[in-house]
Amino acid sequence: MNTSPADFAVRLRARRRIIGYWVVLDNPVGTERLAGLGYDYICVDAQHGLLDYKGTLGAMTAIDARGTAAGMVRVPGNDGFWIGQALDAGARGVIVPLVNTAEEAAAAVSHCRYPPLGVRSYGPMRSGLRVGPAPAESNRQVACVVMIETAQGLANTAEICATDGLDGVYIGPSDLTIALGGRTSTDTSVAEKFEAALAKVAEEARTAGIAAGIHCPDGATAAKRLAQGFTFATVSSDLAHLEQAAAAHLRDATDATG
Numbered sequence: 001m002n003t004s005p006a007d008f009a010v011r012l013r014a015r016r017r018i019i020g021y022w023v024v025l026d027n028p029v030g031t032e033r034l035a036g037l038g039y040d041y042i043c044v045d046a047q048h049g050l051l052d053y054k055g056t057l058g059a060m061t062a063i064d065a066r067g068t069a070a071g072m073v074r075v076p077g078n079d080g081f082w083i084g085q086a087l088d089a090g091a092r093g094v095i096v097p098l099v100n101t102a103e104e105a106a107a108a109v110s111h112c113r114y115p116p117l118g119v120r121s122y123g124p125m126r127s128g129l130r131v132g133p134a135p136a137e138s139n140r141q142v143a144c145v146v147m148i149e150t151a152q153g154l155a156n157t158a159e160i161c162a163t164d165g166l167d168g169v170y171i172g173p174s175d176l177t178i179a180l181g182g183r184t185s186t187d188t189s190v191a192e193k194f195e196a197a198l199a200k201v202a203e204e205a206r207t208a209g210i211a212a213g214i215h216c217p218d219g220a221t222a223a224k225r226l227a228q229g230f231t232f233a234t235v236s237s238d239l240a241h242l243e244q245a246a247a248a249h250l251r252d253a254t255d256a257t258g
Contacts, residue, residue: 006131008041008070008092009143012211013167018232019222020072022215024048024239026055032062034238035069043072043234046086047097050239053085057126060090064130072143078104083111084120090127093143095170100152102159109165112144117165143167145213148201149175157201161208168211168232171201202229 003011012018020041023031035042044051044059051059056073063071073086074095086094096108110118114135124133132138144165148157149172161169174185176197182190198214205212206229213232216222217240222233 005064005068005070005092006141009141009167011040012093012143012145012232015206015209015211015231017226018211018213019226020069020232020234022234022237023059024050024237025242026051026058027238028058028062030238031059032065035063035071036066039069039235040232041070041072041093043074043095044091045074045237046082047074047076049074053089056086057089060126064090078108078111078146080111080119080121083108084123087112087120087131087138087142088124088127090130092131092141093145093167096144096146097172098150098153098175099146099148099160100150101156102163105146105160105163105166108146109144109163112142113139113165145170145211147172149179151179154179154197154200158204158207161204161210166210168213169201169205171198171212171214171230173215198225198228198230205231 018040020043021034021039022043022045024045042063044056046056060071063069070092071090072093072095073091074097075082075086078096078099083094094112099105099108111120112118114120114122117139131141145168147170148154177185177187177190177194180190180193202212211231214225214230215234216225217236219235222235225233
């Protein structure tokens with residue numbers, strides 16, 4: 001499925017089909033094992049995940065140890081400090097949450113790029129071992145993706161997608177469902193509006209020539225979304241799969257013993 005992590009951003013920009021995995025646990029050994037399964041990228045969730053900067057750094061090191069998957073980070077917010085820190089740790093791409101306007105998307109892009117293309121400060125304490133380290137090469141190897149997950153962001157999707165230098169947009173299904181009027185993050189009463197929103201984002205990304213991604217609860221849903229026009233998809237998370245596997249084994253053991 002994947003090729004060299006160094007080509008990840010280039011493949012993302014080219015709208016190649018890419019499949020990733022989501023990590024929320026501070027578990028470098030587990031992350032290292034996941035990184036060798038064949039996913040194109042492993043994204044570490046520094047926004048809602050259960051790890052701090054040291055955990056993110058450990059995860060990037062663990063991912064690189066396998067040498068096949070690209071490390072990404074969903075940063076806590078659209079801020080130069082968080083974005084720069086994630087990239088300095090060795091992330092080959094960032095997913096920036098809660099982007100509502102083209103101006104906010106442009107700010108995210110600027111935080112990802114060294115001058116003259118942006119305002120990223122030079123200090124690749126670890127990333128210099130893997131990404132770049134020459135500024136122009138780092139700019140080429142780093143992907144900037146922003147999330148569409150609010151009503152305002154959805155209304156401004158076309159303008160966001162047209163932002164110069166932006167590599168992709170990414171659907172946060174839970175927040176988008178709530179933004180569309182859902183009472184919970186999985187409220188099926190807004191399913192029709194949700195599917196229409198997904199089609200809108202995928203089409204406007206295609207028109208702009210950038211990648212369109214989405215978080216999915218399982219592999220079957222990822223395959224469905226890729227068939228619908230999304231170019232990259234993330235599958236579930238380590239914490240969700242840990243709980244699901246443990247519960248399944250408990251059911252099997254209980255059923256077998258009566």
